[in-house]
Amino acid sequence: MFNLLKNRRSIRKYTDEKVPEDVVSILLKSILTSPSGKNIQPWEIVYLNDEDKVSKLADAKAQGAEFLSAAKQCIVILADESKTDVWIEDVSIASTIAHLSAHALGLGSCWIQIRGRNTADGISSEEYVRKIVGIPENIRVEAIIAFGYAAEEKRPKEEEKLKLEKVFANEYGKRYFD
Ligand SMILES: Cc1cc2nc3c(=O)[nH]c(=O)nc-3n(C[C@H](O)[C@H](O)[C@H](O)COP(=O)(O)O)c2cc1C
Numbered sequence: 001m002f003n004l005l006k007n008r009r010s011i012r013k014y015t016d017e018k019v020p021e022d023v024v025s026i027l028l029k030s031i032l033t034s035p036s037g038k039n040i041q042p043w044e045i046v047y048l049n050d051e052d053k054v055s056k057l058a059d060a061k062a063q064g065a066e067f068l069s070a071a072k073q074c075i076v077i078l079a080d081e082s083k084t085d086v087w088i089e090d091v092s093i094a095s096t097i098a099h100l101s102a103h104a105l106g107l108g109s110c111w112i113q114i115r116g117r118n119t120a121d122g123i124s125s126e127e128y129v130r131k132i133v134g135i136p137e138n139i140r141v142e143a144i145i146a147f148g149y150a151a152e153e154k155r156p157k158e159e160e161k162l163k164l165e166k167v168f169a170n171e172y173g174k175r176y177f178d
Helices: 003-007 023-032 051-059 064-072 087-104 125-133
Strands: 043-046 073-080 108-113 139-148
Touching: 003 087, 023 043, 023 073, 023 087, 043 051, 043 087, 051 064, 051 073, 051 125, 064 139, 073 087, 087 108, 087 139, 125 139
Parallel strands: none
Antiparallel strands: 043 073, 073 139, 108 139
């Protein structure tokens, strides 16, 4: 697991090869294993392989989603906020599981933040995504996870560069690592 975590990077460039549906289906089922407060599972997922829709999502925020214009597939991670007060935690965990599972399946992926963001025209990013994907008003849009076969290489996280000074033992300020 530590190895997987060190090697996971945000990948924003993908080859033209579409990820086969049998792999996508494992990815989608993996997300549904996510832990959630009281096991309420407030999340919902929309998988998009309609390239026209995927590329329209590139304008979902002023910056940081441009690379969707060349992506073939993505997942929109949603939540019903009326179900639990910890929906943001739950949906963030589901997004993280999506990102890590994609990596474990040999895919590159990247989280695109939607909740709390705006388009270049000042429209809420959530509203923009709701319109394109047909999501009801009461359903929150947390993030888009773009994925595909990586067309860029990134170096793994170096263990020597981990911020060990952020970890304490027994008392704040007392470092765990020397
Ligand atoms: C909550 C969150 C929001 C993010 N939003 C975006 C985004 O909108 N666009 C983007 O290109 N990357 C986004 N990222 C990816 C981060 O930029 C990336 O994780 C960070 O730079 C560290 O790089 P690494 O993932 O390769 O370790 C987001 C990541 C997280 C966890």
